Amino acid sequence: MASQLSSETSTTVRKTLEFVQHHRLAKGDRLPSERELSERFGVARSSVREALAVLDAMRITERKPKSGIFLRNAVEDGGLDTLVLQADLGLAFDPQVTRDVTEARIICEEQALRLACQRRTEADLTKLRRLLDAYAAIIDADGNPSDADVEFHLALVAASQNRILVRTLTPLMLMSTTWRRRYFDSAAIRRRSLDDHRAFVDAVEARDEAAAAALVKRHVQTAAADVRALAEQGSATATNTT
Amino acid sequence: MASQLSSETSTTVRKTLEFVQHHRLAKGDRLPSERELSERFGVARSSVREALAVLDAMRITERKPKSGIFLRNAVEDGGLDTLVLQADLGLAFDPQVTRDVTEARIICEEQALRLACQRRTEADLTKLRRLLDAYAAIIDADGNPSDADVEFHLALVAASQNRILVRTLTPLMLMSTTWRRRYFDSAAIRRRSLDDHRAFVDAVEARDEAAAAALVKRHVQTAAADVRALAEQGSATATNTT
């Protein structure tokens, strides 16, 4: 969640998170008052309050009436939405986080694919083929397929007929793909990714659970390793991707 | 996420969701203007705007400047946070949703427990034993252990050393437990739940993956079945739990 908020609210959320990180605030610490934040950020208190409502809803902060604003979870310890928000904002990540995301994605996607093999409908297959074509069209036009990649993976999971799994994997996918946007710069990788996707659909169509499970494991792990290599390479010159 | 928002914001969020449901609004539909909502709900526009900021962040609505407020996802199609929010607000649920949540929980918790068997530390075991005692104390005092239940399950998952899995399961746990609050009214169920929890810790300590996996599957499925029975029983008199 938490993309494309109104500009002012979005920037205020960002500034607040940066404030927390910069001042090394931890769980339970108190933030400056709304009035001070509004002055510090150069926006009206109402704008600060909108940002705080978002942070509150994300369980990052807690506003105690007549008392103050307290950190509920450190930014590093927030919910998945917080992480997606951080990825959107281009903030840096603990390498451990990317490893955990990869592991979680493999767990959920593998089981989802197994279910998909059992339950996929003809409509699912049709949709997947269509997304496959769209994906191919994008890379033929030399575009960045990161959004199409998310859409495809989620459609694959949706074939499990479990909408909760889709919603669970959505933030994980969004995070990975934010990181992978640069990664898709390589034409070879785009092509390999498309081949993998085709193999997914074939396995699901053939109801071959074992093949699907093995494929997704390799696909995600390979991609994650490539991203990690790219990140380490990049971190020689820059600490984060802002 | 999205519990314990400030009272006004929370109720306004609720009213807005109810408005959407009541008027059968679908994706892309337009909501009344902020000014009209504020009048309709009897609160100031600033309060409406705070609620809309939350709904925006949850990707439920989209505010197009100078144009209007549009539904991005139908309430039924929102993210996990939306569902947790709905559960918090006591709104009704599609039975399919509870089934999907159960399935997703089993998938994630089973794999998390397997990892926990491999990676659990002494500190994890100490914490789990402590939570077990706290749980026992609560049911001895005839209290409702739903919060302790969430805490225990999440600690169990945390022993997998994968923080993303914890965050992924958090909303699923929160949802289940909101539903299960009534369910814990039965002393027999509270006792059985405690026994299950003890067995979890024993299996993780013994690093017995197969036992842990089987246990969690049975535990979650049994609980879900009981809740479903309770819900069907309750729905004879009331459609939802408001």
Next chain:
DNA sequence: CCTACCAATCTGGTCTGACCAGATCAAGGC
């Protein structure tokens, strides 16, 4: 010197009203 109490101050919660600029739409001119 320490404690207990009280008032000034600070804080979040909420409301009112205002201005801006772009989107929308209906009325009027061609």
Next chain:
DNA sequence: GCCTTGATCTGGTCAGACCAGATTGGTAGG
């Protein structure tokens, strides 16, 4: 009938105000 145009509506943002409870610092009493 089509296009222009201006009134109107919308979200975005701001300033300032009041409330009531939490906090706190200083003072009076022990």
